[in-house]
Amino acid sequence: LGILVTALVGSFRIGSVIAQDSPKSGNRVEPDVAMVNQFIKQFEPAELSQETTEKIKGVFGEAAKKVVAKRKQSGVTPEMLKKRNEAVKQARDEGKKPKEVREIGLNALGGSEEQRKVVVETEELLAKARVEVGKLLTLEQKGKLPKQLQSNLKEPLPPKNPK
Numbered sequence: 260l261g262i263l264v265t266a267l268v269g270s271f272r273i274g275s276v277i278a279q280d281s282p283k284s285g286n287r288v289e290p291d292v293a294m295v296n297q298f299i300k301q302f303e304p305a306e307l308s309q310e311t312t313e314k315i316k317g318v319f320g321e322a323a324k325k326v327v328a329k330r331k332q333s334g335v336t337p338e339m340l341k342k343r344n345e346a347v348k349q350a351r352d353e354g355k356k357p358k359e360v361r362e363i364g365l366n367a368l369g370g371s372e373e374q375r376k377v378v379v380e381t382e383e384l385l386a387k388a389r390v391e392v393g394k395l396l397t398l399e400q401k402g403k404l405p406k407q408l409q410s411n412l413k414e415p416l417p418p419k420n421p422k
Contacts, residue, residue, distance in 0.1 A: 290337075291323040298323075301408050305400040315392050322388035326381040333377040335370065343368040343378070390414055 288296070298319050299312060307315070330340075346367030350360040365375050393401070393412025401409055 289327075291320065291327040294323040294327070295320045302404065304405070305396065305403045307396075307400065311395060311400075314395050318391045318395070319388050322384050326384055329377055329381050333374050335368075335374050335377055339368050339370055339374070340378075386411070386415070 295316055299315060302312070302315065343364045347360055347364040350363040355363065365378065368375060368378060389411045390413065396412070401412065404412075
């Protein structure tokens with residue numbers, strides 16, 4: 260029983276610490292903070308130290324702020340991104356190649372050419388941030404993560420040159 264109470268108290272503490280990290284506007288979490296929190300949640304299987312988690316929040320948080328600002332400035336809405344994400348998920352489920360998946364996602368996004376360009380740029384910014392985060396983890400920590408996340412934390416391979 261003592262262990263259970265300790266575990267409960269510990270989880271409340273963690274919950275309150277996470278809640279304190281979230282600057283809110285009204286009842287909503289800022290989009291960049293929500294992005295970081297969602298990203299951090301994926302690392303739970305790796306059982307990261309508080310220090311490593313803070314470093315990840317710093318690296319990814321910086322990128323998330325830039326991404327949210329750029330997308331907001333160009334008028335990319337959450338609804339547009341939701342449409343894109345749904346189309347991308349469906350295309351992946353259908354077994355489409357990554358290049359096709361990206362194209363399908365951009366078409367589903369709608370919007371102007373400028374907005375599409377911003378989405379591509381911001382995705383690249385996030386990809387670079389993920390690679391930087393990957394450099395903060397040990398091989399053992401990476402090994403505990405889902406395969407998809409592991410591959411997102413690696414430098415992309417150079418494109419193959421078909422001859």
